[in-house]
Amino acid sequence: MKEFIKGQKYTHIEYMELSIAEMGESKSEHTDRADPKVGAVLVDTNGAYFDKAHRGELRVGDHGEFTILERKYPNEDLEGFTLYTTLEPCVKRKAPKKGCYKRCINARIKKVYVGHYDPDPTVASNGVKLLKKAGIEVGFYDKKYEEIIAKENEQFFKEAAKRAEEEKVKEIQSAIDPIENELIEFQLDDLSEEAQKDLIEKSGLSYRLGTDSFKSYLNRMKLISVDEESKTARPTGLGLLLLGKNPEEHFPQARVKFTVRSKGSDPKIKDIKGALVLLPQKIEEYLEFVFPKGFSSRSSFNRNEVIEASSSAFYEVIMNAIVHRDYAIDGGRVMVDIDDEKVVVSSPGEPICTLKQLNDFTAPSFSRNAKIAHLFFEMGFVEERGFGMEELSKVESFGLPKPVFTLENNILKTTLYRDINPEKQTVSQSDLPGVEILREHKRLTTKEYKEISGLKERQARNHLKTLVDNDLAKKEGTAYVWIE
Numbered sequence: 001m002k003e004f005i006k007g008q009k010y011t012h013i014e015y016m017e018l019s020i021a022e023m024g025e026s027k028s029e030h031t032d033r034a035d036p037k038v039g040a041v042l043v044d045t046n047g048a049y050f051d052k053a054h055r056g057e058l059r060v061g062d063h064g065e066f067t068i069l070e071r072k073y074p075n076e077d078l079e080g081f082t083l084y085t086t087l088e089p090c091v092k093r094k095a096p097k098k099g100c101y102k103r104c105i106n107a108r109i110k111k112v113y114v115g116h117y118d119p120d121p122t123v124a125s126n127g128v129k130l131l132k133k134a135g136i137e138v139g140f141y142d143k144k145y146e147e148i149i150a151k152e153n154e155q156f157f158k159e160a161a162k163r164a165e166e167e168k169v170k171e172i173q174s175a176i177d178p179i180e181n182e183l184i185e186f187q188l189d190d191l192s193e194e195a196q197k198d199l200i201e202k203s204g205l206s207y208r209l210g211t212d213s214f215k216s217y218l219n220r221m222k223l224i225s226v227d228e229e230s231k232t233a234r235p236t237g238l239g240l241l242l243l244g245k246n247p248e249e250h251f252p253q254a255r256v257k258f259t260v261r262s263k264g265s266d267p268k269i270k271d272i273k274g275a276l277v278l279l280p281q282k283i284e285e286y287l288e289f290v291f292p293k294g295f296s297s298r299s300s301f302n303r304n305e306v307i308e309a310s311s312s313a314f315y316e317v318i319m320n321a322i323v324h325r326d327y328a329i330d331g332g333r334v335m336v337d338i339d340d341e342k343v344v345v346s347s348p349g350e351p352i353c354t355l356k357q358l359n360d361f362t363a364p365s366f367s368r369n370a371k372i373a374h375l376f377f378e379m380g381f382v383e384e385r386g387f388g389m390e391e392l393s394k395v396e397s398f399g400l401p402k403p404v405f406t407l408e409n410n411i412l413k414t415t416l417y418r419d420i421n422p423e424k425q426t427v428s429q430s431d432l433p434g435v436e437i438l439r440e441h442k443r444l445t446t447k448e449y450k451e452i453s454g455l456k457e458r459q460a461r462n463h464l465k466t467l468v469d470n471d472l473a474k475k476e477g478t479a480y481v482w483i484e
Contacts, residue, residue, distance in 0.1 A: 002014075004018060004049045004052070005049065006048075006049055006050060006051065007048050007049070008048055008049055009046070009047050009048045009049070010049055015041050015043060015049075015084045015113075016084060016113070016115070016141050016142075016145050017145075018039075018041050018052060018084075019039040019040060019041045019052070019084040019085065019086050019115065020039060020086060020115070020145060020148055020149065020152075021039065022039030022040065022041065022052045022053065022054045022064075023037045023038055023039030023054060023064075023086045023149065023152060024037065024039070024054075024152065025039070025054045025057070026038060026039070026054045026055040026056060026064070027054075027055065027056030027057070027060065028056070029056060029060040029061045033159055034153075034155040034156040034159050035055070035156060036055065036087055036153055036156045037054075037055060037086070037152055037153055037156070038054065038055045038063060038064035038065070038085065038086050038087045039052070039053075039054050039055075039064055039085070039086045040052065040053050040054070040064040040065050040067070040068045040083060040084065040085045040086070041083070041084040041085075042068050042069075042078070042081055042082070042083055042084075043081060043082040043083075043084070044081055045080040045081060045110075047082075050081065051068060051072060051073075052068070053065075053067040053068035053071075053072060054067070055067070058071050058072070059071070063090065063100050064085060064086075064087075065083065065085055065089055065100040065103055065104065066100060066103055068083075069083075069103050069104070069107045069109075070103060070107075078107045078108065078109065079107075079108035079110075080108070080110045081107070081109055081110065082109070082110060082111045082112070082113070083104060083109050083111070083112045083113070084112075084113045084115075085100075085112065085113070085114060085115065086115035086116060086141075086149045087114075087115060087116050087118070087149070087153070088114050088116065088117050088118045088124070088125070088127040088128060089101040089103075089104060089112065089114075089127040089131065090118070090127060091118075091126045091127050091130065099127070100127070101127045101130045101131055101134075104131060104136060105131070105134045105136065109136060110136065110137060111136065111137040111138070111139060112131055112136055112137070112138055112139070113138075113139045113140065113141060114127075114128060114138060114139070114140055114141070114366070115140075115141040115145055115146060115149045116141075116146050116149040116150055116153070116364075117365065117366050117370065119153075119156070119157040119160040119161060120160050120161070121161070121221070121370065121371060121374040124370035124371075124374065125366065125367065125368065125369075125370035126177075126370075128352075128366070129177060129368075138352070139353075139354070140352070140353050140357070140363075140364045140366050141364060142357060142362040142364065143357075143361075143362050143363060143364050143365070143389060144362065146364045146365060177238075178237070178328070179236070179237040179238050179241070179327060179328070180222040180236050180237065180238050181225070181236060181237060182224075182225030182234045182235070182236050183234060183235055183236065183237055183240060183250060184234060185250075186234060186235050186240060186244075186250070187234060187235075188224065188233055188234065188235065190235060190240065190244055190245055190246075191235055191239065191240075191243045191244060191245065192243055192244060192245045192274075192275050192278070193209065194275075194278065195242070195243040195244070195245075195274075195275035195277050195278050196209050196214075196243055197209055198277050198278060198379075199242075199243065199277050199375065199379065200214070202277075202378075202379035202380060202457055203375065203378040203379050204378075205217065215233065218239065219233070221371055221375075222236055222238055222239075222371065223235070223236060223238055223239030223242060223243065223371075224236060224239050237250065237251070237327075238371060238372070241254055241275075241276050241327065241372075242275060242276045242277050242372065242375065243275050243276075243277060244275055245274075245275070246274075247273075247274070247275060247276070248273050248274075251327060252330075252331070253327065253329065253330060253331055253332050253333050253348070254273070254276070254327065254333075255271050255272060255273035255333055255334075256271070256272045256273075256279065256283065256318070256321075256322065256333065256334045256335075256336060257269070257270070257271050257272075257333050257334070257335050257336065258270040258271075258272070258286065258290075258336045258338070259335070259336070259337050259338065260290055260338045260339075261337075261338065261339045261340075262339070262340055263340060268290075270286060272286060276322060276372065277375065277376075277379065279322060280319065280376075280379075280381045280458070283315075283318060284315065284458075287314070287315065290338070312391050312394075312462075313391045313392050313394065313395045313403065313416060314343055314416055316382065316391040316392065317343075317345045317392070317403075317414045317416065318334070318336060318345055319376065319381055319382045320345075320347070320382070320414075321334045321345050321346070321347035321412075321414075322334060322372075322376075323367060323369060323372050323373050323376050323382065324347065324349075324351070324352075324367050324368060324369060324373070325347040325348050325349050325369075325412075326348050326349025326350075326368065327369070328349075329348040329349060329410070332348030332349070332411070333348070334346065334347055334348070340418065341417065341418055342415055342416065342417050342418055343415070343416045343418065344413055344414070344415050344416075345413070345414045345416075346411050346412070346413050347411065347412045347413075347414070348410065348411055348412075349368070349410065349411075349412065350407060350410060350412065351363075351405075351407075351412050352366055352367070352368050353366065355405055355406070355407060358405040359404065359405050361389045361392060361393045362389070363389055379456075379457075380456030380457045380458040380459065381458060395416065400416075400417060400418075401417035403415060403416045403417075433463045433466065434449065434453070434463035434464060434466065434467055435467065435472065437449065437452055437453060438464070438467060438472075438473055438480060438482045439482055441482075442481065442482050443476075443479050443480070443481045443482070444464070444479065444480055445478050445479050445480070446460050446461050446464060446478070446480075449463065449464055449480070464480040467480065468480065471483065
């Protein structure tokens with residue numbers, strides 16, 4: 001490995017890669033479960049290399065950030081330094097230990113670059129939020145490095161997610177994110193049964209609506225707030241957003257406005273509102289009405305990869321806007337403007353990563369709304385927890401202009417261009433996803449196809465609908481039937 005000399009300057013990429021190499025040196029303290037692997041690199045105020053550390057380097061169980069900030073340099077003035085760490089700094093540790101985010105604050109670190117979010121969905125992004133609240137700048141590793149870190153910590157991440165799922169209800173504490181505070185003017189009856197059932201079904205949860213175990217799950221995810229003394233519960237702001245019958249009563253900005261303009265006709269305006277977990281289906285149905293054959297107004301040719309790619313990217317961008325927007329901005333709705341040349345999706349709030357990372361398709365999977373991102377991923381509404389870079393990167397490879405991200409007055413705008421030539425880039429019907437599976441089984445419901453293919457429900461449904469669009473299958477009740 002390359003030797004790093006204290007006092008010499010290296011590149012941002014070299015510091016990220018050094019922290020990942022250091023991560024590999026981490027020492028585990030347990031034999032019955034996996035421990036996280038963490039590497040940390042400290043850079044001085046001039047951008048020069050200062051030192052590195054890994055978990056368990058000096059003492060078993062010591063976190064990487066603690067090792068470099070307080071074990072190695074307990075009396076050093078680190079004010080204004082930059083820290084690279086492969087895992088989001090932890091928030092809580094058993095007393096008298098402190099969370100690593102506090103150690104960064106106490107050391108007066110100026111900026112922290114984070115490689116991967118906390119794998120526990122109930123606390124993910126809290127470390128980042130607390131650092132920002134203390135005035136510390138936060139940046140993120142590129143997606144390719146995030147994926148390396150995830151692969152190296154795969155077993156720990158699996159076990160952490162399982163522990164979070166099995167954890168019992170604990171005493172409710174003041175929320176780190178204000179949106180997770182309880183809403184005293186609302187009751188559990190203000191949550192939609194349809195939305196809750198949809199959450200259970202699409203996430204594959206083992207709970208039943210109304211049971212204590214399901215309430216415990218909602219409590220852990222900060223969707224409801226339980227008063228331990230009175231044994232009563234109320235929705236939090238987050239719970240009302242995701243599951244409320246009428247979330248717009250408290251969050252009038254929580255709706256999606258479509259404006260469709262086409263030459264020779266008046267603009268069509270449509271507001272879509274309601275529980276966030278029900279919006280994807282409503283939006284998908286509306287898009288099918290607006291674009292009955294994908295992005296093209298033509299109906300005489302079969303769906304092809306260009307149409308499929310652009311449609312998937314369009315859907316992904318709208319889902320990203322719902323998931324990652326800043327819900328604290330009053331009056332800031334997600335806006336979708338469609339004309340014959342382009343689609344522009346406007347999302348309130350600055351992105352937490354850089355515009356360069358977005359435009360280079362290297363944005364990591366961090367979100368300011370980690371729980372919304374987690375639930376949308378678990379329910380199959382988004383392909384990944386981040387900005388759907390894989391779907392967007394496909395667009396250019398199919399001959400479409402590259403999507404563009406811009407920031408205007410605290411509004412993130414994503415522009416997808418519709419310059420397509422379907423006749424030039426057709427593919428054989430036999431190449432369409434799902435052909436071989438449905439041809440073999442003859443008749444399948446979405447659930448059956450999902451189980452066979454291993455896909456999320458939305459992907460499974462889209463595959464089967466594509467076969468219907470191409471006259472390879474027909475819909476009979478809830479089943480899709482292969483046409484001989």
